[in-house]
Amino acid sequence: GPLYAVVPAAGIGERMGAGFPKQYLSLAGKTLAEHTLNRLLSFAPIDRVLVAVSVQDPWWPTLGVSTHSRIATVSGGAARAESVRNGVTRALELGGENAWVLVHDMARPLVRLSDIQNLLDQTDSQGAILALPVVDTIKQADDGNHIAATLDRDCIWRALTPQLFPARALHDALQGDLAGITDEASAMERVGRRPALVAGHSDNIKVTVPEDLALARFYLACQLG
Numbered sequence: 001g002p003l004y005a006v007v008p009a010a011g012i013g014e015r016m017g018a019g020f021p022k023q024y025l026s027l028a029g030k031t032l033a034e035h036t037l038n039r040l041l042s043f044a045p046i047d048r049v050l051v052a053v054s055v056q057d058p059w060w061p062t063l064g065v066s067t068h069s070r071i072a073t074v075s076g077g078a079a080r081a082e083s084v085r086n087g088v089t090r091a092l093e094l095g096g097e098n099a100w101v102l103v104h105d106m107a108r109p110l111v112r113l114s115d116i117q118n119l120l121d122q123t124d125s126q127g128a129i130l131a132l133p134v135v136d137t138i139k140q141a142d143d144g145n146h147i148a149a150t151l152d153r154d155c156i157w158r159a160l161t162p163q164l165f166p167a168r169a170l171h172d173a174l175q176g177d178l179a180g181i182t183d184e185a186s187a188m189e190r191v192g193r194r195p196a197l198v199a200g201h202s203d204n205i206k207v208t209v210p211e212d213l214a215l216a217r218f219y220l221a222c223q224l225g
């Protein structure tokens with residue numbers, strides 16, 4: 001079926017503290033948003049890119065890429081999961097019951113096309129997400145700042161994006177209460193599905209705090225190097 005990228009981009013970037021949404025910060029002469037969208041647009045299997053933009057966002061229309069023929073916008077929501085829900089709803093309207101959605105944070109400008117391809121190759125009908133095995137030892141805290149347990153690191157992964165699902169299944173999983181739904185897989189898990197974990201790369205960072213900009217610049221140079 002048709003494949004739609006759904007890109008939540010309606011956050012305010014509070015932790016970055018730039019005074020405007022972080023996706024409009026510049027990285028090597030282009031905004032983070034342009035880096036992210038250019039990568040998705042250059043991945044041929046994606047038919048259309050649906051960007052969830054806040055209604056009071058004056059920066060989005062100033063990007064040249066905002067008028068690209070393969071980009072459309074949907075309204076952003078108060079929470080990330082709501083923004084994603086709006087995009088997935090549009091994907092179903094446009095692509096019908098056989099549509100698939102690839103959800104990717106606008107704040108992850110360094111995603112590798114080869115990793116997106118791996119996700120498509122390795123998914124089954126339950127969907128799949130890019131993720132990374134943790135490298136640190138993981139402690140579970142008690143109610144305060146003391147250790148209650150050490151978790152088995154061999155079965156702990158960090159969830160990244162993109163995350164790939166049949167549009168209908170994700171749409172239905174995103175109905176109802178979205179509190180605590182911080183990625184698409186968690187919505188699918190809640191309705192009993194078991195998406196696959198596909199190993200990604202650690203340069204696919206979510207630019208979140210100011211020091212991530214230097215890291216993003218470094219990783220970008222490495223990728224181009």
Ligand code: CTP
Nearest residue numbers: 008009010011012013014015078079083106107
């Ligand atoms: N996002 C969204 N709608 C929201 C909140 C977030 O579409 N209501 C998007 C962000 O624009 C970002 C992605 O979801 O591309 C990941 O969210 P996050 O990294 O938390 O970005 P912000 O919410 O902008 O940052 P912060 O939480 O620091 O305010």
Ligand code: MG
Nearest residue numbers: 011012013080
């Ligand atoms: Mg946020």
